[in-house]
Amino acid sequence: MQALTNKSIAVNRSPMTFWERMYLINIIKGMMITFSHMFKKQPTVRYPEQKREFSPVFRGLHVLNRDEEGRENCTACGLCAVACPAEAITMEAAERLEGEEHLYKEEKYAAKYEINMLRCIFCGLCEEACPKDAIYLSETFAPANYTRKGFIYDKNDLLIPNTLTDANALAKAKGVEA
Amino acid sequence: MNAIIVSTLLGVIMMFCSWGIKSQQVQKNIALIGLFILIIANLAQSNGWYVVDFDTKGMLKYNFFGLYANTLLFVLTFIYVWINGEEIAKITSSSADFYSLFFFILCGISILTSFDNLLMLFLGIEILSIPLYILTGADKKNMFSNEAALKYFLMGSFSTGILLLGITFIYGATGSFHLTAPVVSISTGIAQEQILLSTGLILLFAAMNFKVSAAPFHFWTPDVYDGAPTVFTSFMATIAKAAGFIAFINVFNSQHKALGYSWTLLLTFVILSTLLVGNIIAVFQRSVKRMLAYSSIAQAGFMLFALYGKSDINYESTLLYAVVYSIATIGIFAVLVKMKENSFEAFNGLGKAHPLLAFTTTVFLFSLAGIPLTGGFFAKYYMLSALLKAGAGLWLVLVAVVFAAISIYYYFKIIQAMYFTTGEPAINPLPSQYKYQLLTLAILLLVLGVFPNLLLNYLYF
Amino acid sequence: MMLVSFLFIPILAALLLLFIKNNKTAQWVAILFSGLSLLVALLMLITPTADFNIAWLPNLNTRFILHADGLSKILILLTAISFPAILLTTANNEYKNRNVFLSLLLFAQAGLMGVFLAGDALLFYFFWELALIPIYFLCSIWGGEKRIAITFKFFIYTFLGSLFMLAGILFLNAHTSDHSFLINSFIHANLSGGEQVTAFALFFIAFAIKMPIFPLHTWQPDAYEQSPTAVTMVMSAVMVKMGLYGILRWLMPLFPAAFMAHTHVVVLLSVIGILYASFIAIRQDDIKRLIAYSSIAHIGLMNAALFTHTQIAIQGALIQLFSHGINVLGLWMVADIIEQQTGTRSMQQMGGLAKKQPTLAILLVGFALANIALPLTNSFVGEFLMFTGLFQFNPWMAACAGVSVILAAIYTLNLVQKVAYGAISEKINTMQSPNKGAQVVLIILLIIVFATGVYPQPLFSLTADTLQELFVK
Amino acid sequence: MTLLAFDWAFIIEKLILIVIIVLTTLLITLYTTFGERKVAAILQDRPGPNRAGPFGLLQPLADGLKLIMKEEIIPDASSRWLFIIGPGLAMTASLMTCAVIPWSTDLHLFGRTIALQVADVNIGILYIFAVVSMGVYGIMIGGWASNNKFSLMSALRAASQAISYEIAMGLALIALLMTTGTLSLKTIVEDQTAGHWWNIVYQPLGFVIFFICAMAECNRTPFDLPEAENELNFGYHQEYSSMKLGFYLFAEYVNMIMSSAIMASMYFGGYDLPFFDESTVAPNIAAMIGLGTLLIKIVLFVFLFMWIRWTIPRFRYDQLMNLGWKKMIPLALFNMLLTGALILSKL
Amino acid sequence: MxxxxxxxxxxxxxxxxxxxxxxxxxxxxxxxxxxxxxxxxxxxxxxxxxxxxxxxxxxxxxxxxxxxxxxxxxxxxxxxxxxxxxxxxxxxxxxxxxxxxxxxxxxxxVKQAMPLVGKTVPLKEGTIGLIHPLGKALFNDYVVPFEISSVLFLSAMVGAVLIGKK
Amino acid sequence: MPIQYYIFFCLALFSIGVVGVLTRRNAIIVFMCIELMLNAVNLLLVAFSKMYNGLALQNGASATAGIDAQIFVFFIMVVAAAEVSIGLAIIVMMYRNTHSIDINFLNRLKN
Structure with a gap:
């Protein structure tokens, strides 16, 4: 059979010579290799202090977006839940009542919106499916919690702070203290 | 010294032979050549020529008796290997290992024939015993062989413990391990001054009895001889045992005086019980191999007679008895090896089917029974004569004689089976030269039966 | 050298025979060699013999000494006559592996000769055993149905006995001044009274078993019955003489004091034995057993005579050694011929031999008369002398022993009557005349019987030196 | 020359010394564990523990604290006492070695001359052997008492490994002893200090053998068959938790330090600082310099151990045995014969 | 005490x-x-x-x-x-x-053994237990047994291999 | 320390070994008891050695008296080591075949 590439190396099956069988040279070679690594640059990023730049397509935890007036974008259409391959999203819709226009953008809104972060695979399909630009994947990651229940994020956890009511809230949430 | 050095070297050589040489025949031949060299080396020393001559600081003492005993035992080993080589090869894939063990045993034997220090006695016995434990268990797949090895080993180590306690007491009493340490001769009873020494000697005596399987320390013998592969039983019962006796006589010919009268009492008791146990139980055995085991106990009883007193005839009789008994036993076991089973019935009709084989067997049995014209007669004769010369009572001779007559009973069972009953002997195919090898043994016995002095004259160069 | 040839000839023949497979040839070789030794024996009677004396085992101080005095000569002669006679008569008998059979027989002859010649105790012991072992094999292989057990009993008996003798020899050896085994050294051995008795007992047991003397006789009738006849003949004609020879050669000179101390006991035992054997013989129906018991009785008488330690009785016994051998040999031969041809040993089934085979019947009657010790037969001289001596020793015992003569007459004549006379039985009817060789042998034997009966002087003169030696000392 | 000649001052002095040595050893051990992690990290191009304290220097304390705080688990089916004794034995055996190591030249304090060695017995090397041969008991007992197949198997492995390599180790040492002519470690070191060459010059092969065997005795990779994680889960201390586990882990490091110290003393001049004349400084300072030298040597050896650990993969079991019996022992014998021949030829 | x-x-x-x-x-x-x-x-x-x-x-x-x-x-x-x-x-x-x-x-x-009465064993003293005297004795007077014990080991080794191998 | 004390002590140890050999059924433990016996003997030898050494020192004789006993002990240890290797090999071999090391099963041979 013709080799497709010339990358493969034929295995040398000739019996080892005496010196090879002594292994001493090879051991010393190996030791030298490890030793040389002492002086190599460490690629380690000292994380909490140093942070690596995220790529533009980084997909972190979800946020539910608000429009420029501080109203929730989500209309509980359920497309994100449908799109979710891990079935991590559940929601319940409700009709907007009188006097709630400043809260919800459309007549229908999500009364309950939960993402199970333990199931979520951060694929971003929900983001793509959303017709209302309501859900986004942020750059936050590595959530920690004491219980499993804590990982089921409800709407309160997901909604981004309303910058109109609390100017600093967003910055606070991002951990960048103004 | 020659024998010790050469046998060790040969042992090492044989050890490596099991790597390099695959043919069992070649291995056997090398072993035979080695034994020949060993015999030559030993004879050379007897004539005052040494490989290495250095001061052993009183550890070893060479006299002609020891060297001559060496020569004889080496020759016996030679004969043994010559006859049994093929049989050893059947047990294992590489018999060189066993030959190497044989050479180590011979080294132990050469120590036992010439030691002058209890340390050397101890080492000699151990060098002799350890390979024997292995040989007993050589048939690894066979449960009986395993059991025999374990039993032999445990009992052997136990007796080593006793031996050591004895040696310790002797040291405590005399402050020396040398055999020639001053021993006060006391004619009646054990004096208070000698009590530690006497205790030590008695313990030593018990342990040595163990090694030569004298009653009441014999109980391991039948099981071990029965369980061990037959070829090796042959070796254990003959050459190794003979060496034990030579060691025995070496120790006690100089030491027993410390025990005074009790020595006679003790020895008589041991001899009588050995003869009794060996002969009586042998009568009731159904397996020839087991019968031979008991008979070897009985023969040990006879050999103990040589310890009765201290005179030249003791040495003569020990040597003659050892040699004759060994030849006969090697022969009878060599026949037994070829039998398909160990029962007496297996011999039925052998006289008709294999007259030569049957004839040689008869000679061996006659010799064991001590019938004139075979070497066994003179062996027994010398023993009894030694006994009388030592001043033992005639009654002991009579007892011995009666037991000799009893021994006829079980030895002749085989003869009866061979000649007087008809049947198909269950026998393995015999190599053509095997018969002639056996015949050589038989002729040796017959010659010794008429001219025992052929063997003994050399003691008095 | 003549004496050595007695050993040499049979052993050579025996070895030779092992390689001759042909039955006929084997038979003739055996007869030839035994005839040769007979010739030498006859030669010995008329020429002076020199002792054969060489060193054997120097460190044991034992020598290979062959010495022949009158006693030896008379027994040598008996042996030398017996073997060719036996071989001739049994030439037609069927034995498988005849060459081995003959070879063993000749080995036994060598042993017997050696026993009668040995002048050294160890040598004596050697030949003693050499005579025994071939007999053991002969009986066990070619004997009757119950041969194995019975022969073994015989063997153990005699072997134990000889081992006792060995112990005795050792004991004496330890007490001689020069530690040798020569008979002279033994005679001068330094023994206390008790030691003498011990050694005496050890030797005597061996001899008593061999003869056999009551109560050690139990092996004998069975062994005689079960053995092949040729062997029976050897045993009863020659081998039993070993015991008597031993008493004369060893026991008497070596332990005079102990011997004298035990005469009464032994004579009494012998007399009991005589009577016992005789009574049993009367009740026998089997010819062989009858002859066997009769033999016990005769041997017992000889033993009693020896132990009276009177010159006259011993003189009688010396003659009787030879005569009894010849007589019993004749009887066995006749019995064997009958058995071979009729296939039975039971007297019930016989009768009328005189009519069918007159020659044989005459021979039978002749030997029977000799067995009763009628005057003019050889036994008469010996028995008369023995009874005289016995009477001198103790009249009561002599009387008891005398009863045995009557009993002997009863059973012997009963035998003759049942076999030779009466109506011709079925079995006898099939008989043909025995072969020429047997006839010649029997006739010669019968001639010897009557010749020595009429003119016993040669026997007297032959044994005179022995008697002299025994009683001068 | 008796071991039982003592007075009370002597005993107190030695007791103090023992306590100091043991504590120091333990401290060093603690930092060796830290060092191991650090070296591993550096060899693998990463920083290693650096959180607890400056440069992570408090990390070993944290580790220790963690082990102590852990729950103590004694399996139901175990042999309770043996289960407890096992780690203790392992620890004791490894610590006992330090008794005969000469740490430095004598100190002169309070008018007394204090030898920086617990016991200068004239059979020091034999003593080390005795103690080393005891070490295997801790593992065996612990492994057996756990009543766990894996533990038992690894205990057996440890035992056979230890026995096998002890022989070669002894033979290598005998060759050394033939050149030194003494069994006392103190004398051996003093001989090397006294202007002679270090023993490594006379015994290079012996050192290599000794070093390999020491590695095997300490159950260090590539000889860490007893705790081969992929085959035996966690080896003989699988059932252990808390400080008992800690003891086992510690014992391994103590062993490592001790064998480094022994190697340094026997082959590399002990506390001898080359090209430095001790008599030029005050004796106490010289002693301190010596101590420092020895510690540096130890550290270097320990580093070597770690370096090898993170370079060479683990042997297979048969390879291990082959190496021990078929390579090391013949080699050691050869070395011994060679040494003997050389000594004889010199005479 | x-x-x-x-x-x-x-x-x-x-x-x-x-x-x-x-x-x-x-x-x-x-x-x-x-x-x-x-x-x-x-x-x-x-x-x-x-x-x-x-x-x-x-x-x-x-x-x-x-x-x-x-x-x-x-x-x-x-x-x-x-x-x-x-x-x-x-x-x-x-x-x-x-x-x-x-x-x-x-x-x-042992109690009856008279010669032992009054004999004592000195504790902690004496130099014979040290390695130098022992070594001297071992390699001078006892060199023969020392060498011979190697035979013992050889035989034990051969034996153990014999028994151990399959 | 009187020599008798040592003798008594060693004999006691020895006897315990003997009792073990007689009563236990496990081959390994029997073997261990034998080792115990050997050790008792060793200690006794050393005690005797010191005794003779002490006597020699008192009499001003050679200071190495009694050294041979210690050498002997050394040899006993050597031999014991060799013996153990063989013994355990045999025990393991036996176990492979019979799956038991109970010496009472050894009576099979008698039948």
Whole structure:
């Protein structure tokens, strides 16, 4: 059979010579290799202090977006839940009542919106499916919690702070203290 | 010294032979050549020529008796290997290992024939015993062989413990391990001054009895001889045992005086019980191999007679008895090896089917029974004569004689089976030269039966 | 050298025979060699013999000494006559592996000769055993149905006995001044009274078993019955003489004091034995057993005579050694011929031999008369002398022993009557005349019987030196 | 020359010394564990523990604290006492070695001359052997008492490994002893200090053998068959938790330090600082310099151990045995014969 | 009673107790461990007698090699404590009686041994237990047995290989 | 320390070994008891050695008296080591075949 590439190396099956069988040279070679690594640059990023730049397509935890007036974008259409391959999203819709226009953008809104972060695979399909630009994947990651229940994020956890009511809230949430 | 050095070297050589040489025949031949060299080396020393001559600081003492005993035992080993080589090869894939063990045993034997220090006695016995434990268990797949090895080993180590306690007491009493340490001769009873020494000697005596399987320390013998592969039983019962006796006589010919009268009492008791146990139980055995085991106990009883007193005839009789008994036993076991089973019935009709084989067997049995014209007669004769010369009572001779007559009973069972009953002997195919090898043994016995002095004259160069 | 040839000839023949497979040839070789030794024996009677004396085992101080005095000569002669006679008569008998059979027989002859010649105790012991072992094999292989057990009993008996003798020899050896085994050294051995008795007992047991003397006789009738006849003949004609020879050669000179101390006991035992054997013989129906018991009785008488330690009785016994051998040999031969041809040993089934085979019947009657010790037969001289001596020793015992003569007459004549006379039985009817060789042998034997009966002087003169030696000392 | 000649001052002095040595050893051990992690990290191009304290220097304390705080688990089916004794034995055996190591030249304090060695017995090397041969008991007992197949198997492995390599180790040492002519470690070191060459010059092969065997005795990779994680889960201390586990882990490091110290003393001049004349400084300072030298040597050896650990993969079991019996022992014998021949030829 | 005597008695008592425990332990592993303790006690005795060399060799050889082998084998074939069915009581009883009478017999013998009366063993003194005198003796007077013991090892080695190999 | 004390102590140890050999059924433990016996003997030898050494020192004789006993002990240890290797090999071999190391099963041979 013709080799497709010339990358493969034929295995040398000739019996080892005496010196090879002594292994001493090879051991010393190996030791030298490890030793040389002492002086190599460490690629380690000292994380909490140093942070690596995220790529533009980084997909972190979800946020539910608000429009420029501080109203929730989500209309509980359920497309994100449908799109979710891990079935991590559940929601319940409700009709907007009188006097709630400043809260919800459309007549229908999500009364309950939960993402199970333990199931979520951060694929971003929900983001793509959303017709209302309501859900986004942020750059936050590595959530920690004491219980499993804590990982089921409800709407309160997901909604981004309303910058109109609390100017600093967003910055606070991002951990960048103004 | 020659024998010790050469046998060790040969042992090492044989050890490596099991790597390099695959043919069992070649291995056997090398072993035979080695034994020949060993015999030559030993004879050379007897004539005052040494490989290495250095001061052993009183550890070893060479006299002609020891060297001559060496020569004889080496020759016996030679004969043994010559006859049994093929049989050893059947047990294992590489018999060189066993030959190497044989050479180590011979080294132990050469120590036992010439030691002058209890340390050397101890080492000699151990060098002799350890390979024997292995040989007993050589048939690894066979449960009986395993059991025999374990039993032999445990009992052997136990007796080593006793031996050591004895040696310790002797040291405590005399402050020396040398055999020639001053021993006060006391004619009646054990004096208070000698009590530690006497205790030590008695313990030593018990342990040595163990090694030569004298009653009441014999109980391991039948099981071990029965369980061990037959070829090796042959070796254990003959050459190794003979060496034990030579060691025995070496120790006690100089030491027993410390025990005074009790020595006679003790020895008589041991001899009588050995003869009794060996002969009586042998009568009731159904397996020839087991019968031979008991008979070897009985023969040990006879050999103990040589310890009765201290005179030249003791040495003569020990040597003659050892040699004759060994030849006969090697022969009878060599026949037994070829039998398909160990029962007496297996011999039925052998006289008709294999007259030569049957004839040689008869000679061996006659010799064991001590019938004139075979070497066994003179062996027994010398023993009894030694006994009388030592001043033992005639009654002991009579007892011995009666037991000799009893021994006829079980030895002749085989003869009866061979000649007087008809049947198909269950026998393995015999190599053509095997018969002639056996015949050589038989002729040796017959010659010794008429001219025992052929063997003994050399003691008095 | 003549004496050595007695050993040499049979052993050579025996070895030779092992390689001759042909039955006929084997038979003739055996007869030839035994005839040769007979010739030498006859030669010995008329020429002076020199002792054969060489060193054997120097460190044991034992020598290979062959010495022949009158006693030896008379027994040598008996042996030398017996073997060719036996071989001739049994030439037609069927034995498988005849060459081995003959070879063993000749080995036994060598042993017997050696026993009668040995002048050294160890040598004596050697030949003693050499005579025994071939007999053991002969009986066990070619004997009757119950041969194995019975022969073994015989063997153990005699072997134990000889081992006792060995112990005795050792004991004496330890007490001689020069530690040798020569008979002279033994005679001068330094023994206390008790030691003498011990050694005496050890030797005597061996001899008593061999003869056999009551109560050690139990092996004998069975062994005689079960053995092949040729062997029976050897045993009863020659081998039993070993015991008597031993008493004369060893026991008497070596332990005079102990011997004298035990005469009464032994004579009494012998007399009991005589009577016992005789009574049993009367009740026998089997010819062989009858002859066997009769033999016990005769041997017992000889033993009693020896132990009276009177010159006259011993003189009688010396003659009787030879005569009894010849007589019993004749009887066995006749019995064997009958058995071979009729296939039975039971007297019930016989009768009328005189009519069918007159020659044989005459021979039978002749030997029977000799067995009763009628005057003019050889036994008469010996028995008369023995009874005289016995009477001198103790009249009561002599009387008891005398009863045995009557009993002997009863059973012997009963035998003759049942076999030779009466109506011709079925079995006898099939008989043909025995072969020429047997006839010649029997006739010669019968001639010897009557010749020595009429003119016993040669026997007297032959044994005179022995008697002299025994009683001068 | 008796071991039982003592007075009370002597005993107190030695007791103090023992306590100091043991504590120091333990401290060093603690930092060796830290060092191991650090070296591993550096060899693998990463920083290693650096959180607890400056440069992570408090990390070993944290580790220790963690082990102590852990729950103590004694399996139901175990042999309770043996289960407890096992780690203790392992620890004791490894610590006992330090008794005969000469740490430095004598100190002169309070008018007394204090030898920086617990016991200068004239059979020091034999003593080390005795103690080393005891070490295997801790593992065996612990492994057996756990009543766990894996533990038992690894205990057996440890035992056979230890026995096998002890022989070669002894033979290598005998060759050394033939050149030194003494069994006392103190004398051996003093001989090397006294202007002679270090023993490594006379015994290079012996050192290599000794070093390999020491590695095997300490159950260090590539000889860490007893705790081969992929085959035996966690080896003989699988059932252990808390400080008992800690003891086992510690014992391994103590062993490592001790064998480094022994190697340094026997082959590399002990506390001898080359090209430095001790008599030029005050004796106490010289002693301190010596101590420092020895510690540096130890550290270097320990580093070597770690370096090898993170370079060479683990042997297979048969390879291990082959190496021990078929390579090391013949080699050691050869070395011994060679040494003997050389000594004889010199005479 | 001085310190040395106290040490003697303590070590002896300890050794005896441990030896008895070897006997009565049901579990073979425990027996091995008790036996190791006996060996340590005996090594202690050696030190008491200033036989330093033997003390340390005793530990190396017995405790360090032999007992490890024992332990190894016991673990290898995994003897459980139940696997040894109990002997009948009377066998045990007989054994103890036999051993006891053995002991009594010998003690009574030794008590009668006159030459021993008044002989003492110097503790902690003497130089013969040190390695130098021992080495000198071993390689001068005892060089023959020393060399010969190598034969013993050779034969044991050949034997062990013979038995061990498949 | 009087020599008798040592003798008594060693004999006691020895006897315990003997009792073990007689009563136990496990081959390994029997073997261990044998080792115990050997150790008792060793200690006794050393005690005797010191005794003779002490006597020699008192009499001003050679200072190495009694050294041979210690050498002997050394040899006993050597031999014991060799013996153990063989013994355990045999025990393991036996176990492979019979799955038992109970010496009472050894009576099979008798039948």
């Amino acid at each position: 001085n310190v040395l005597e106290i040490i003697f008695y303590a070590l002896s008592a300890f050794a005896l107790v441990c030896a008895i425990m070897v006997l009565i332990s049901k579990n073979p592993i425990h027996s091995v461990l008790w036996l190791i303790l006996v060996f340590f006690a005996i090594s202690g005795h050696y030190i008491l007698l200033n036989a330093q060399f033997l003390a340390i060799v005793n530990i190396i050889v017995y405790a360090g090699a032999i007992m490890v082998l024992f332990l190894f084998v016991i673990m290898l074939i995994n003897v459980k404590k139940d696997s040894e069915p109990q002997k009948q009581l009377f066998v045990k009883f007989t054994g103890v009686i036999a051993g006891g009478s053995f002991l009594t017999l010998f003690i009574s013998l």
